Amino acid sequence: MSGHPRRLVLRHGKWWATEGVPAGRDRGGWGGSRVVARPLCRVKLFLDHRSRSEVVLLVGARTNGATPLVMAAKNGHIACVEYLVERCNADLEQVGSVVFDGETIDGAPPLWCAAAAGHLEVVSYLLARGANVNATTKTNSTPLRAACFDGHFDIVKYLVEHNSDIEVANRHGHTCLMIACYKGHYDIASYLIDIKADVNRKSVKGNTALHDCAESGSLDIMKLLIDHGAKMDVDSYGMTPLLAASVTGHTHIVEYLISRSDLVSTRDKIDALELLGATYVDKKRDMLGAYRFWKMAMNERYEDEMMVFPKPRQPSPIAAYENCIEVTTPQQLDEIISDPDEMRMQALLVRERILGPAHPDTSYYIRYRGAVYADTGNFDRCITLWMYALDMQQKILEPLSPMTQSSFVSFAELFSFMMNEAKNRDSQQDRVRRQVPIVNFCDMMRVFEKCMREVEVGMTQLSKAGGANGERDTTYFHRILVIMMHLICLLSKLGPALSELQRYTMRKAVFTLVKLNPRGTGGVTPLHLACSRDSSSTVGHFPICTFPSVEVVTLLLEVGADPTQCDNWGNSALHVLGSNKQCRREVVQVLLAAGAHLDALNHEGQSFASLRASRGQKLHQIVNPLQHTSLQCLAAAVLRKHSIPYATSVPPRLCQFVDQH
Template structure:
C-alpha cells in the first residue's frame, strides 16, 4: 500500500516537472524528462492535466499559451503520437478563464504565429471551439492579430462561426476597434448585418465603443442602421456612450431622419452631463444647444420638443423647450446635470437597461458631497427602474448599505422611509430569486438566491450593528 502511494507521488512529481518544463520553455529539460520513456508513460505524462494557479491543462497547451515554440516543436516532432492536438484545458487570459481551450486556441489568442503554424501543419483543427464556442480565429480577432487571422482563414477557419451568444468574428473585431481585421473579414465575405442574440450588429459594437474608422468601414460595406433587442440603433448607442465622433458620422447619414439626429444630439449632450468616464459640462451644453437650434431651424420646419412629466428624483426638473431656456443653463452645472437625466429618460425610455447608470453616478457624487438626501432619491429611482425591468438589484442594495453605514458613522439619522423602501426591495429580490430557482431560465444565475440572501445579511449588519 505504501509502495503504491510512493509510486503515485513519484509519477505526480514527474508529471508536474514535465508540465513546468513545457510551460517555462525549458526544451532540453523537457526532452530529457521524456527521453527513453515508454509510449504509455509518455502518453500519461503529456495527455494528463496539471492544475496550477487556476489553470488545468496539458504541457502542450501550457507551452502554446506561453509562446514556448521550442517546447512545442519538441513535443510535436519527437512525441507525436502520443501527444494529442485536440485535448482541451482550462486557461487564463487576463481576467478571463477559458474552458475547453486547445493548444491552437491558446496560441492564436496569445498571438504566437509561429506556434499557430506548427500546430496547423501538424493537423490541428482550426475550428475547434471552446465551451463558449469561441474558435481560434475569434481569439485572434479579439487580440487584433491580422497575421494569425489571415493564416487561419487560408487554412480553413470559418469566418462565420459564432460563439454561444451568436457573436461573430466581425463583431468582436469591430468591438475591439481592429480596423485591419475588420476590413480583411469584410473582404473575405463576412456578413456585415449579422445579429448577435442581443440583436446587435457589428455596427452597434463599433459605434458604442467609439471606433469611428471601423464604423466608416462597415458603412462602406452597406451596413444597415438596425435596432437591437432594446430598440436602440447604433446612433443611439454611440450617443448614450458619449461617442461624439461616431454620432457626427451616423447623424449625417441619409437614412437618419432629422428628428432622429436631433434626439441623438440631445442624448449625446445628456450623456456628457452625467457620464462617469466622459463627463464634460462644456460638451453637454454645446450639444443640447445644438439640438435645440436644430428644432427651431425654420429652413426645415419646426420640430418642437414634447418633454415628459417631471420626475421627483431629478428635482422635478422641467426640460427646456426653447433656445432661451437652454441658454440659461450655460454655466449652471446642476441644471445641466438634471436636464441631462431628464433628457436621457425621455429619449431612452424607462425600459432601457443602460438608463440607471448615470443616475447612480450622479447619486454617488452627491454622496461624496454628503448630500445624502439627494443621493438616496436618485439611487432609489435607479433601483426602481431596475426592478421595473426585472434586473438584479444586488449591487444597488449593497450601495445603500454602504451609504447608510456612512451616515450612521458620521451621526446622521437614517430616513425611516428610505430604509423601509430598501428593506422591501431586499424582500422583493429574495422573492424573485426564489422564483428563478423554482422555474429556472437559461439567462438566470442559479446562485442568484444565495447572493440575494448574503446581500440582505450584509445590508442588515452594516446598517444596524
C-alpha cells in the same frame, strides 16, 4: 454600451464608476490564475526517463487548469510543442484554462491559445499535424476570433486559408468581424469584408458590426462597412449605431452620421445630439460642450421660429430629479447653463426619455449621479436618486438581475459607510456615542422591503427554472440572501436607538423573511448564512458587516428561525460555525440556548465537536458539553450507534431528532 459590467464601487470613502468590456466583446472567460510554461530541456529532463503510461498521464495532467501542450502553445515554445506532440503523443485537441490580460479562458484548445497569443509558427505546426481549425472554447470562441481580438493579421489570413469559418460566433453572437470592428483592427476588418463576411449579422443582443464601430469609435471601419452595404439597424434596446455613439461619447462618429441625411432622419439627429449632450454632462463633465449639442438639437427642432419637432410632453415632474422639467425653448436652455445642478438633472431627463427605463445606462447614470452627491456629503439626494433607480430596475428587469443586486449592494455599502463615519465623528468630537439613528430608519426599511420583494420573486423564479438557467438563478438567489443578511445586520446596529414601533416593524420584516424559508446554494437558510464566515466576503468591495454575527443570529432566532434546520448535507447552523476558521463562542451559546444540539451529526457523521477538533480546538475550550447534553440526546445517540431499528418504535415526531444524532 449595452451589457457593460459596470458598477459603482465605494473605495476609501469615495464612489468610483467601474467600466469593463461589454459582454461578447471579451475573449470569453473570467477569473483564474497565471499559467507558466517550461523550456524544452526541462520538459525532456522530466519526461525522457519515464514509462509510456507515466508520460501519457503527465502530458494529460493539468497545472492551474492547463496541460503542458496548452501552456507551450500559449507561450510560443515551438520546440516544446513538437516534442509533446511527436514524442509524447499529446492530444492536439486537449483543452485547458489559460489567462490573457487577467482574463481566464476555459476550455481553450492549443490552437486557440497559439492564435490568441500571436504565435504563427505554432499555429501552422498544429494545423499541419491535423488540429481542428474551428475548435472552440467553452464560450464558442474560435482560433480565428482569438486572432481577430488582438489584431494578429498574419494568423487571421493563415487560418482563413486553412478553412476557418469566418461566421462562427461566440456565445453572445459576436462574430470575427464584430470583434475586429470593436477592437479597431482596420486591416482585419477590411480583409474579412473582402472575403464576404456578413456585415449585417446580429448578435444575441441585436447589435451589428456598425454598433461595435460606434461604441469603440472606429470611424474608418464604419465608413468601410457602410460602403459595403451595412444598414443602420436597431439592437434589442432600440439603439441605432448613431445613438450608441452618442451614449459612448464618440463625437466624431456622431458628427459623421448626422451629416449623412441618407442614413439618418432629422428626428434621429435631434435624439443623437441631445443624448450626446447628456453624455458630455455625466461622462465628460463638460457643461459647455453639452450646451453646444443641446443648442444644435434645439435649432433642429425649430424652423422659422416655429417648433417643427416638439419634445414629448412629460407626464409629471419627477421628485428624484428635484421636479425639474425638460427645457423646450432656446431661452430656457440659455437660462440653465449657469446652473450646473439643473444641467445634470436635464441630462438624466434626456437620457430617460430617449433610452427608456429598460436601458442599462438609464439607471446606471441615475445611480452615478447619486454617488457624486454622496461623495460631497449630500446623502439624502443620493438615496432619493438610488431609490428611483431601484424602483425602475425592479419594474423593468427580470427577477434576480445582477444589475438590481448591484443597487442593493451599493445601498448596503452606503449605509455602512454613513454609520461608520458618524461613529468615528462622534468618538473624535465628544467620545460619547449619540443614541440616535445614524441612518434614517425609514430609508433602510424601504431598501429591506424592496430586497424582500426580490427574494419573493426569486423564489417564484426558482420554482419554475431548470437546467443551466436554474443553476445560474440559484447562484443569484444565494447572493440576494447574503445581501439580505448584511441589511439585517445594519438594521440590528440601529436597534438601541429605535423606538418601540420601529423595533417592531424591523422584527416583523425579519419574521416575514424567516417564514418564507428561502434556501440558497446547497439548501442553506438565512441562519446558516448568518453563521458563515463566507458571508462577509461575497458582497461588494467596501466592508459592510462581519459574519458570523451574534446580533443577526440572535434576531433570526428571536423571530422564529429553527436552529436545528439543516442544509442539503445535513449541516445545521452549528455545523457551519464549526467549519469556520475561527469560532465565536457567544454565537455558539446563542444557538445552544435556542435549542441547537452539540451532538447532531451531518451526512458525513461529523458533529460540531469533530469539526472544531479538525481545526485544532477542543469542545471544552468553547462550551461545557455537560450543560448542553440531555438524556434524550444520549438515548438517540445509542439508537444510532447500535443500529437499532427505531422507525416503527419511536414516535414519528422523534424520528428526525434521532436521525440527527
